[in-house]
Amino acid sequence: MNESSAVVRVRGLVKEHGQGESRVRAVDEVDLEVPEGQMLAVMGPSGCGKSTLLHLLGGLERPTRGEVWLAGQRIDTLGERALARMRRRSVGFVFQAFHLVEELSAAENVELPALLAGRSLREARRRAGVLLERVGLAGRARHLPSELSGGQRQRVAIARALANQPLVVLADEPTGNLDSAATLDVLRIFEELRSAGQTLVIVTHDERVAATSDRLVSMRDGMFVDDTRLAGSHPRGLGGLIGLEG
């Protein structure tokens, strides 16, 4: 793999929580490269370190050791302000609990990151309109989060994550609070993002989300124990999945 094509690259990544006796290693010597346009799913039991890994990739936490690179720029050594700027401009976050601003409408939530990144109100509005359309919520732009269903709130959160055309979207259990139909809506959006070449890293318990991705890594005790490419396998036809003989 050409290193310059990796949007996310980490080397020897270690993250320890706590001090002395109670010290726990949440991420244990992880190496990872996510090439541009890849949709990567990270699975593993609770407490395996997958959320911590995601936070490290997005500069929400700093590693104890190791390097984090985003599109050729090393981010773990950046100062606080530079790191915050990098997060706003280059990373889109999607969380299980949506984390929308409850006092703002759907459109205003989506505008916010663009405004914080210094874009004009006009540009932020235009972009929010496009993005809400893209997630199928153009008709809900003026609604407050409390007036939306869980699935709709998550779609707003995805639109918000895309506001600054991030290099990578990092999603932590994006379907964890959603029913089957809402999960499918989110998967449909991820699939569209994937075909548009958006790089995505998704931490998930949901096999459906994992199966939509190009590649799946499994984590156990802070380490990768499996790395599987799902895309590009030869389809054998769906007929074999149901018994129709006779």
Added chain:
Amino acid sequence: MQDAVLAMLAKEPSHGYVLRARLRQSLGPLGESMNPGQIYVTLSRLEKAGLVVCERADGLPERPDRKVYALTPAGQQRVTAWLTEVGWPKPDQAEFHLKLVAAAAARLADPVELVAAQRRELLRRLREVQQAILAEPAGSKALLLLEGVVLRLQADLRWLEACERAWSGADDPRVDDSRVDDSRADDLRANDLRADDRVEGA
């Protein structure tokens, strides 16, 4: 398949190609692998069994498929019986379970790695079905069937997770000490195997 074809004839006598089209519509992408002649094979079996009768319709002479199939009273009875029957496909976990037990006992293979390989295979299938769902138009009858296949695969994947936990002996205080020691050694070997697997994935 025989029962389903019979039940479709309960509405009205029908041409084979009409039955085939209705089947295809209900099955969506899952019916794509259906052999074009399969419906006729099924119908002729049903005819031999006395469950349907075949009449030549006064259709257009150039039409090759002029046969109209209808239920016989025996066919009607069988449809009624089929509708009230509560038989269900049996899940077949036993074979895989025995494979793991045998592999571990004879040290033929690492059960944890067998589980991982099985999991990859099911995830690939899940991916195929998932993509079929995303490609299916809204309101398609086949969506519900595809959803059923997804749920079944998810259940199987969760069971494999339980297998993985049990056979790796991790975080399970109920496993006795000798087993834990064995499985630790297995884990080390499993890690070596997994390193090879990454190459396969690329």
